[in-house]
Amino acid sequence: MKYKVAVLGATGMVGQKFIQLLENHPWFEISALMASERRVGKAYGDEVEWLISSDVPENVRDMEMLPMDPRNVDADIVFSALPADIAREVEPKFAQEGFAVASNASAFRMEEDVPLVIPEVNAEHLGLIDVQKRNRGWDGFIVTNPNCTTIMLVLTLKPLLDLGLAKVNVATMQALSGAGYPGVPSMSVIDNVLPFIRGEEDKVETEPLKLLGKFTGSGIDFASITVSASCHRVPVIDGHLEAVFAEFGGNIEVNDVIEAFRSFKPIEGLPTSPEEVIVVRDEPDRPQPRLDRDAGNGMSVVVGRVRKDGDSGIKYLVLGHNTVRGAAGASILNAELMVKEKLI
Amino acid sequence: MKYKVAVLGATGMVGQKFIQLLENHPWFEISALMASERRVGKAYGDEVEWLISSDVPENVRDMEMLPMDPRNVDADIVFSALPADIAREVEPKFAQEGFAVASNASAFRMEEDVPLVIPEVNAEHLGLIDVQKRNRGWDGFIVTNPNCTTIMLVLTLKPLLDLGLAKVNVATMQALSGAGYPGVPSMSVIDNVLPFIRGEEDKVETEPLKLLGKFTGSGIDFASITVSASCHRVPVIDGHLEAVFAEFGGNIEVNDVIEAFRSFKPIEGLPTSPEEVIVVRDEPDRPQPRLDRDAGNGMSVVVGRVRKDGDSGIKYLVLGHNTVRGAAGASILNAELMVKEKLI
Amino acid sequence: MKYKVAVLGATGMVGQKFIQLLENHPWFEISALMASERRVGKAYGDEVEWLISSDVPENVRDMEMLPMDPRNVDADIVFSALPADIAREVEPKFAQEGFAVASNASAFRMEEDVPLVIPEVNAEHLGLIDVQKRNRGWDGFIVTNPNCTTIMLVLTLKPLLDLGLAKVNVATMQALSGAGYPGVPSMSVIDNVLPFIRGEEDKVETEPLKLLGKFTGSGIDFASITVSASCHRVPVIDGHLEAVFAEFGGNIEVNDVIEAFRSFKPIEGLPTSPEEVIVVRDEPDRPQPRLDRDAGNGMSVVVGRVRKDGDSGIKYLVLGHNTVRGAAGASILNAELMVKEKLI
Amino acid sequence: MKYKVAVLGATGMVGQKFIQLLENHPWFEISALMASERRVGKAYGDEVEWLISSDVPENVRDMEMLPMDPRNVDADIVFSALPADIAREVEPKFAQEGFAVASNASAFRMEEDVPLVIPEVNAEHLGLIDVQKRNRGWDGFIVTNPNCTTIMLVLTLKPLLDLGLAKVNVATMQALSGAGYPGVPSMSVIDNVLPFIRGEEDKVETEPLKLLGKFTGSGIDFASITVSASCHRVPVIDGHLEAVFAEFGGNIEVNDVIEAFRSFKPIEGLPTSPEEVIVVRDEPDRPQPRLDRDAGNGMSVVVGRVRKDGDSGIKYLVLGHNTVRGAAGASILNAELMVKEKLI
Structure with missing residues (x-):
């Protein structure tokens, strides 16, 4: 018997990744896809601009899309791939009606009583669920995962905390799929780099502080x-x-950092969890997006070029698959953790 | 009457840029092209894999390439686009025989008695020429320009020195032409980023310290x-x-930094000098390589997104044309400065 | 004294190219820019997403955009960079009010009394202007240029007509700027080719027949x-x-074809006309878009790899700049021809 | 019990694909890797510039490379990913010593007594093996597969033969992996197309005539x-x-062509054979390389945009994975056919 899961915002770039990752999931089975008004009643396969492989998976190709209304949905878990402004309206309706919402949206990430979770980093923050339900009088709840760029970064910062980490400067080279579809026009990015991603730096600078924070019983x-x-x-x-x-x-010292990365352990027993959370590569020219993004089925992050930066500094590169570990896979891993913790 | 100039290593990526920038130069005229043994005696246009525009300029198309031997060369200035290992052997021979060598190679940049110069930054370091000639007993001399990545960076650091600049972290996104030809294989970089450029970080970390240093009369x-x-x-x-x-x-404060950038002045009277050394753009998404690399005919650097980073930090982006301001144009500007200073 | 010219649809990809090509035009000077309702009254430089070089030219940066209404416009010539559906409504209004409309839009290209012109190919088709004015009772008129892909092709077919040309198969590899902005999403075309361009094949198959046809005095x-x-x-x-x-x-024979290409002459005395209409290159690997698109300032087409294909066939490649010779430059050349022919 | 297979030229682009496709092959198991002199004795994983996924497969990572000498090799089948000039010398040595050589090289493809085979197209040409052994006095033999571009084309031409196919014009847009590594320099192909591939057109024009020919018992x-x-x-x-x-x-008629494509059957029982040889897509904008190259694990070809071209013509697009169906997968499928036919 599998858990029934529904997906909010299933036609976008991240929505498609949810569909793909859930296709043969051992615990979860898609029971409903919800979309904006103009798509309701239409078959998923007819509406989606499917961009991540040859064909829309068969299990959802003919599935009729439902409105984003909890009364229509039969599911144990609701995954949200909604844009922040719509998520802000829609997700609470589902949480109120008793659904467990695992959200990739940024809308509620920084709210005091909403867990922002990466299982390997701060599973104990799920304790906020009780606070949230009490505060808001909801039957269900919202659990969020961080911004894609934050996730790769924080997975490597967590093992460094005990080594005395104090300050981080990070410069990113981010993939196009992160901007959705149609997203970045080709005229803007062929033979070019765009030096700005709206709202991104703020998220990367604030979310890690919550993720790496301590759950006090009532807050972070x-x-x-x-x-x-x-x-x-x-x-x-x-x-x-x-x-x-x-x-x-x-x-x-470099060796201490590498040792900390390699010792960082996955959560046992979660189907989407990779064997190695952080893959450390020794070659001088890795990680590379095209070669390393699928490590651990897209759920590992890959680190390379760990090197000294003065006496008290270390430089390195980290890479992760932004729509898997950084989005859909992150929400699914959170849901798996909640199942394991009997929160669902 | 124009000065006669020769080019060492004229067929490579930077060599081609020398040819292009010198085609209609008001002070300089190409009198000789020197190349490796296997090309000697052949016409430049037949040998070069010309990659920067439609056609090899007419003034050099049929020019026969000479060996890299000072006895064959009739020139006032010798520009060097050689790789470092060959430059180390060849450039001293020309300097010894009385030539003014303006070199883009890294071979002698960090030698104590060799000027490493960006005209707008440290023109006074040309004072080292006398030291060099005395030390080495040469009739001529070598003057070098920095690594391409260093140049863009240091042009923006110089005006910040008086504001109390203490420490810089810089992450680069560098163009393919910087690796020469054939350089980076397409299979390595389509849908990809390479996180490593051999020797580059060391140059970017050491050259600025010399460039921003003080000439003492005998050293830096x-x-x-x-x-x-x-x-x-x-x-x-x-x-x-x-x-x-x-x-x-x-x-x-951001405004002080922008004001410092905008007040940074070009050297008057040099033909290759841009009107604005640092172009500061206000748009949130600039500079971009494809749109901004040709600012000031490739001799300006373009700065954008100047923003606070805590109380005592500033973040910004800087972009420059790596084979113009970052290589051939840098050497030519140095040569123009030397003419102006009557060192040639 | 220059002719005053106005541009319809000035903010799009082709509109931007009109602005750029007209910036220092010896005969024409921009007197008005017309745009859709929501842009009216705003400064061009504030509204346009300028993508073709560093900065919006100064002569139009602060120009207020006007509505697409002939009563507001003071101009001798109106250039149209409108999409076909809007062109169909707007262009006749201007023609009726006495303007000479030089249009890049497809709306009227195949109408019986509308000249579809490439100056070097069928200048005599301008004779249709009289027919058109008579037919429609207009004070002004519309003259069109072909689709970008058609233009490159037909410039090479014209000289082959006398050699007995009977049938042409053409497979194209077209640039992104042809799809406008935002146009093709980057996710659709990085590491990819799109094998379909809506409406394109039909245009390329029909327009050449009109262009290469004979003006009979009353029709083609x-x-x-x-x-x-x-x-x-x-x-x-x-x-x-x-x-x-x-x-x-x-x-x-190959030689006859090359000779026909090389003998194909430009119209004398038109400022935008290239010196060579068809540049024939001998290298085995040309033409290439990045190296050859700017030949003749983007107004030449470049041919290469002319080779036998059985006894009665010839294969070759042709390349041209799609937004210059293929769009804005095409309209401007037509306008120059009309001035020369005293039709304006 | 699996057949032992060896790979000649295992470090190149096609060689890597052999390694990848053979990693978990149900019938074949790699027993030896042969390479050029300078690599002999070194571990495969240390020598290869692995470019097709994260890591070199474990089964070959530490395998010592052998010289290209049949005396050293213990194998039932030898796959060849050699360049043509080396293949011409090396492959006969193996065939003479009794090995079954399944070659992707072009060296022997057009020899009268060498089968050039695509299993679904001309399996009966394997009858040439006896002729070859007799002619040359070899204990073993060479079987070749066609050029990558030929394969995709001929898989679609075969079902059209009975419909009266007479003449084909084909224009290709080929992938970079086809040029090997380092292959095409990135400076040559970013924002560009190369209109020439040495030797390719000749292969595509001649190989199909042999492939679609009839085996007479003694020749084709x-x-x-x-x-x-x-x-x-x-x-x-x-x-x-x-x-x-x-x-x-x-x-x-279009329908007859589509029907012929869809009815084209795979060979039963070969592990590498796809379920559908030709996938016909109905969407107006398919096939696309990024979305369709992995159809049938890279062994299907994908056809789209089948449309009329005058009364007696049809236009369509076909796409296939050039290093799978077009190279390594082609040789492996040939070897599987030979096993099935008890030729090995």
Whole structure:
């Protein structure tokens, strides 16, 4: 018996990735797809501009899309791939009616009583669910995952916290799929780089402080590190690459950092979890988006070029698949964690 | 009457740019092209894999290539677009025989008695020429320009020195032409980013300290700032984009930085000099390589997104044309400065 | 004294090219820019998403955009860069009020009394202007230029007509700028080719028959050749490349074809006319979009790889700049021809 | 018990694809990798510039490379990914010593007694093996597969033969992986198309005549159709797209062509064979390289836009994965056919 899952915003770039990752999921089975008014009643396969492989999966091709109304939906979990402004309206309706909403949207990430979770980083923040239900009088709840760029970064910052991490500068080279579809016009990005992604730097600078913070029983004590980001779009289909300059409180050695990365453990027993959370590569020219984005089926992050930066600094690169580990896969992993923790 | 100039290594990517920039130069006229043994005696137009426009300029198309031997060359100035290892052997022979060598090669940049010069930044370092001639007993001399990535960066750091600049982290997104030809295989960089450029980070971290240093009469007192670089190759034909995180000794305001950039003056009277050294753009999404690399005929650098980074930090992006301001144009501007200063 | 010219649809991709080509035009000077309702009253420089170089030209940056209404416009010539559906409504209003409309839109190209003109190919078709004015009772008139892909092709077919040209198969590799802005999403075309361009093949198969037809005094007798097209979009910014298979009525030799191409003459005295209409290159690997699109300032077409295809066939490639020779430059050349012919 | 297979030329682009496709092959198991002198004795994983996924497969990572000498090799089948000039020397040595050589090289494809085979097209040509062994006195033999571009084309021409196919013009848009590694320099192909591929058109024009010919018992009677090709390289990683203009002896209807494509059957029981040899898509904008190259695990070809071209012509597009169906997969499928036919 599988859990029934529904997807909000199923036709977009991240929505498509939800569909693909859920196609043969051992625990979850798609029971409903919800879309905007103009698509309601139409078959998913007829409406979607399917861009991630040859064909729309058979299990959803003829599925009729439903309105974004909890009364129509039969599901145990609702995944949300909605844009932030629509998520802000729609997700609470589902949470109120008792659904577990696993959201990739940014709308509620920074709300005090909403868990912002990466399972390997801060599973204990799920404790906020009770706070949230009490605060809001909801039968269900919302759990969010971070921004794609934040996720790759924070997966590598977590193991560095105990080594005295104090300050991070990060410059990103982000993939086009992160902008959705139609997203970035080709005229804007062939033989070019776009040095700006609206709202991105703010997310990358604030979300890590919550993620790396401590759950107090009633809220989150934010981590006291500083993150500064410069975000850029490059002509790459999938895979965000990030150049990290990490400052520590005192002396730091490359080997200790690599050891910390390699010792960082996945959560046992989650089907979408990779075997290695952080793959550390030794070659001088890795990670590369085209070669490394599918590591661990897109759920590992790949680190390379770990090197000294003065006495108390370390530089490295990290790469992850932005629509898998950075979006749909992140929400699904959160849902799996909630199942394991018997929250669903 | 124009000065006669010769070009060492004329068939490569930077060599081609020398040819193009010198085609209608008001002061200089190409008198000789020198190449490796296998090309000697052949017409330039037959040998070069011309990649920067429709046709090889007529003034050099039928010019026979000479060996890299000072005895064959009739020229006032020798421009060098050689690789470092060959430059190390060949350039001293020309300097010894009395030629003024304006070199883009890295071979001698960091030697104590060799000027490493960007005219707008440290023209006074040309004072090292006398030291060099005395030290080495040469009739001529070598003057070098920095690495392409260094140049864009340092043109923006110079005006920040008086504002208390202390530390710089820079992450680069560099163009393919910087790797020469055949250079980066297409299979390596379509839908991809290469997170490593051999030797680049070391140059970007050390050359600025010399460039921003003080000429003492007999040598250079290096600047005491710190530069840390992470260098990456993106699928862009021309134009290096750099994300800069600059730390200052104390509080710093965006307006002061922009004002410093805009007040930074070109050297008067040099034909290759741009009207504006630093173009500061206000749009949120500039500079972009494809749109901004030709600013000031490729000799301006373009800055954008100047923003606060904590109390004592500033972030910004800078872009410049890597084979013009970053290579051939840099050497030519140095030669123009030397003419103006009556060193030639 | 220059002619005053106005531009309809000035903010699009082709509109921008009109602005750029007219910036320093010796005969024409921009007196008005007309745009859709929502842009009226706003400064051109504030509204346009300028994509073809660093900055919007100064002569139009602050020009207020006018509605598309002939009563507001003071101009001798009206250039139209409108989409076909809007052109169909707007252009006749201007023609009726006495304006000479030089249109790049497809709306009226195939109308019996509307000249479809490439100056070097069928200047005498301008004789249709009188027919048109008589037919429609207009004070002014509309003259059109062909589709971009048609233009490159027909410039090479015209000199082949006398050699017995009978049938043409053409497969195109077209640039992204031809789809306008935002146009083709980057997700659709990075590491990809789009094998379909709506409406394109029909235009390429029909327009040449009119262009190569004979003006009878009252209409056009269409040429009796056959053209079949397969049109594709490739990840190239500018420059349409076309692979042509030409069948002749009998034996044909490569040298005769090359001789016919090289003998094809420009119209004397038109400022935008290139020195060579057809540049024939001998290298085995030309023409290439990036290297050859700017030949003759984008007004030449470049031919290469002319080779036998059986006894009575010839294969070759032709390339031209799609927004210059293929659009804005085409309309401007037509207007120059009309001035020379004293039709304006 | 699996057959032991060896790979000649295992480090190149096609060699890597052999390794990948053979990793979990149900019938074949890699027993040896042979390489050029300078690689002999080194581990495959240390030598290869692995470009097709994250990591070199474990089963060959530490395999020591052997010289290209039959005395060293223990294998039932030898796959050859050698360049033509080396293949010409090396492959006969293996055939003479009794090996079954399944070659992707062009060296022997057009020799009278060497089968050039696509299983679904001309399996009966394997009858030439006996002729070859007799002629040459070899214990083993060479079987070849066609050029990658030929394969996609001929798979679609075969079902059209009975409909009266007479003449084919084909214009190709070929992927970069077809040029090997380092292959095409990125400076040559970003924002560009290369209109020439050395030797390619000749192969595409001659190989189909042999493939579609009849085995007479002692040789092949070539098919009497005509093929003319124009071959071009586009910035796509994998997947050759071909625009086909097919002329028939008389009237031809789209439905008959589509029916012929859909009825074209795979060989039963070969593990690498796709379920559908020709996938016909109805969408107006397919096939596309990025979306369709992996159809049938890269072994299907995908056809789209089948449309009339006059009374007796049909136009369509065909796409296939050039290093799978067009190279390594083609050789492997040939080997599987030979096993099925008990020739090995």
